[in-house]
Amino acid sequence: MIENMKRTIITALFFVAVLSGTVAQEYSTKSKSAIKLYQSAKISVTTDEKISLLEKAIAKDRKFEEAYFELARTYINIDSFELAVLCLENIYELNPTDNVRLRLSEAYYRNAQYNDAVSMLAEIESVAMKNRLKDIELRYKNALKLYNNPVDFKPKRLDGVSTKYDDYAPSVTADGRMMSTTVLNPIYGYAGDERMQEDMYVSFSKPDGGWTFARPLAEPLNTPNNEGAQSFSADGRYMFYVICNHPDNIGSCDIYYSIRVGNKWSLPMNLGVPANTEYWETNPVMSPSGDELYFVSNRPGGLGGSDIWKVKIRILKDGRLEPYKDEPLGAPVNTEGDEYTPFIHTDGTTLYYSSTGLNGMGGSDIYVTKKKLGMWSTPKNLGYPLNTNGNESGFVVNGAGNKAYYASNKINPEYGTGLDIYEVEIPEDAKPQKMLFSPGRVTDATNGKPLNAYVEIFDQSTNNKIFESMSDKVAGDFVAFLPEGGSYGLSVRKDGYIFYTKEITRAGDSILVGMQPIITGKVTRVDNLFFDTDKDQILAKSYAVIEHLYDFLKQNPKVKIEIVGHTDNVGQEKHNQELSQRRAESLKRALVDKGIAEGRITTRGEGSSRPVATNATEEGRAQNRRVEVVIK
Secondary structure: OOHHHHHHHOHHHHHHHHHHHOOOOOOOOOHHHHHHHHHHHHHHOOOHHHHHHHHHHHHHHOOOHHHHHHHHHHHOOOHHHHHHHHHHHHHHHOOOOHHHHHHHHHHHHHHOOHHHHHHHHHHHOHHHHHHHHHHHHHHHHHHHHHHHHHOOOOEOOOOOOOOOEEEEEEEEOOOOOEEEEEEEEEEEEEHHHHHEEEEEEEEEOOOOOOOOOOEOOOOOOOOOOOOEEEEEOOOEEEEEEEOOOOOOOOOOEEEEEEEEOOOOOOOOOOOOOOOOOOOOEEEEEEOOOOEEEEEEEOOOOOOOEEEEEEEEEEEEOOEEEEEEEEEEOOOOOOOOOEEEEEEOOOOOOEEEEEEEEOOOOOOOOOEEEEEEEOEEOOOOOOOOOOOOOOEEEEEEEEOOOOEEEEOOOOOOOOHHOHHHOEEEEHHHHHHOOEEEEEEEEEEOOOOEEEEEOOEEEEEOOOOEEEEEEOOOOOOEEEEEEEEEOOOEEEEEEOOEEEEEEEEEOOOOOEEEEEOOEEOOOOOOEEEOOEEOOOOOEOOOOHHHHHHHHHHHHHHHHOOOEEEEOOOOOOOOOOHHHHHHHHHHHHHHHHHHHOOOOOOHHEEEEOOOOOOOOOOOOOOHHHHOEEEEEEEE
C-alpha cells in the first residue's frame, strides 16, 4: 500500500522497537492496582485510552518504570517526542542506568535536543556499549553541526496546496505551472464508518505567484482504490503514479502511467515487469531523457528495507512504454535504512531523495547527489532548516532550478504534526545546472496538420541522448529542457514520413518541425552531419544522425533514396562539385557498412550550383553547405 510508505515516513520505528522490549519479568512496583492498570493499557485498543490508563498506573506509583517506558513508547508512536522525553527523564531520575541513558539520548535526538543527546550519550559508563554506539554518536554530532550551521533556505507553507489532511509526494511540471500531490483524506461509509484513502490532487500556478486550491483529479486517475506517489515527465506528456490493490496488479502496489492527449489523460496502464514485481513499488519518476524510470522497491537485491531502483524505458510507436533491465542504484545512494521519493532534475545529473540511513537530523532527511561518468557522488544533506527532526520527503525542483517543493511535518509547530507542502527558493550556490525551456511542434509539411511523432534530442559532442518523448496527438506540441550553452541534434520519426533531423544551436529557441511524407521527389535535409573543412571524412559527432537515417531505411525496406551533396561558392566550381560528390558517397558507405543494400542508394554532387541562401554571408554559406536525401 502507498499508505504503508506514508506510515514509514511519519513513524519513528527505530525508537518504537527500542522501547517496546522493556517489559521485565518482575515489575519495579509492588502495587497490584498499578500493575493491573498497566496490563490493561498494554492491550488497549485506542491511544487515548492507553495514555489514560498508564497515567493512572503512574499515579498509583511514581516509581513505576515500566509504565513510564510504555507511556514514552506511546508518545513516540503519535510523534509526541517532547512528552516522551519527560517520561524518560522521570525514569532517569529514578534509575540512571546505561540503558536508560541510551534511550533518553535517542528521545533527545528525535526532539531536536541535539546538545542533550550528545551529552547523555557521553554519560554511558560501559566501554563495550560506547564502542557499539560510535555510529549513533556520529549521527548525533552531525545533527548538532547541521543545526548550528543553518543554510539559506526559508521554507514557506503552500496554503493553497496544503489541505487539512496529510499532503505529501509533490510533483511539479518542469515549466512550474502545475503541481500534483498525494492527499490522505477520510472516506465515509455506512453508519458513520470512516477510513483513510490516498488520492491525487492538482493545483495550478497563479499570475501573482501563488497556487490555486488543491482539487482531486477526476477519474480515470482517481478511483475507489489508493492512488498516489505521482510524478510528471519533464515535458508533461506522461504521468506516473501508484495504484494499490488493483485487479491488474502484479504486487500489492504497482506503478501505472497515463498519457496526456490534448487536455485529457488516458486510462491508467500498468507499466509491467520488471518495473513491477510481486513486491512493493512506489515513487516513480522519469528521467528527463525519457529512457529511464527511477522508483522505490523493497524487492530483493537492495541494501535496506526500501531502496531506489531504476529501469530502462522504450517509447513505442503508439506512445506506450516498455520497461526492461532493472537495477538498484546501490551505494552510496542506497543504505541499510530506507530510501524513497527520488527526483532526477531536468539536468539529468542531479538526484534528490529522502533517506533514514544516513546521518540526518532525526527522521527522514533530504539529500542530493550528482552523477558524473556514471557514478553517484557522496550524498549531501541539504541542511537545516530545510531538514528538521521530523520527516522531510518528496523534494522536487522546477525546470528553472530556482524553486523546490517538498513535504514536512516539523517545519512549523503551529501546523501540528501532519504533513504539509512547502516551497523554498534555492540559493544560487545550491542550484542544479541551468536548463532552458525549448517548446516545439511537429506538423505535416504539406498541410500543417499536427503529428504525433517520436522526438529525440542528443548532445552533438557526445551523441548522448538528452531528451525523448512523443509530440501530442492533438496539438503536435512537445517541450524539451536543454542545458544552456550546448549544441544539440534533433531527430523526429513517424511512420509514413521521411525522418527529420536538425541542429539546435541555441537552447531555449522554439523548435518547429515540418515532416515530409514518403512520396517520390520529397526532400529532407540531413542536418547534424559534420565534416572537417574541405574533407569528406564524416566526423564522429555525426554518428547519431547516421544511426537515425539507418533506422529509417531499415523500417522502410522498399524505400530508395538519393543522397545529394551541396557546397557554398567558396573555391573552384569543379573542386566543390567533386567534394560534394565525395561527401555524399561517404554517407552512402556508412549506411552500406551498417547493412543497407547498396542498390537502394544513389549519390550526386551538386557543388555550389543549387544554393538555398545567399553566399554573401557566413550564415547563408553555412545553409548552402548541406547534404539532402531525396525519395526515389
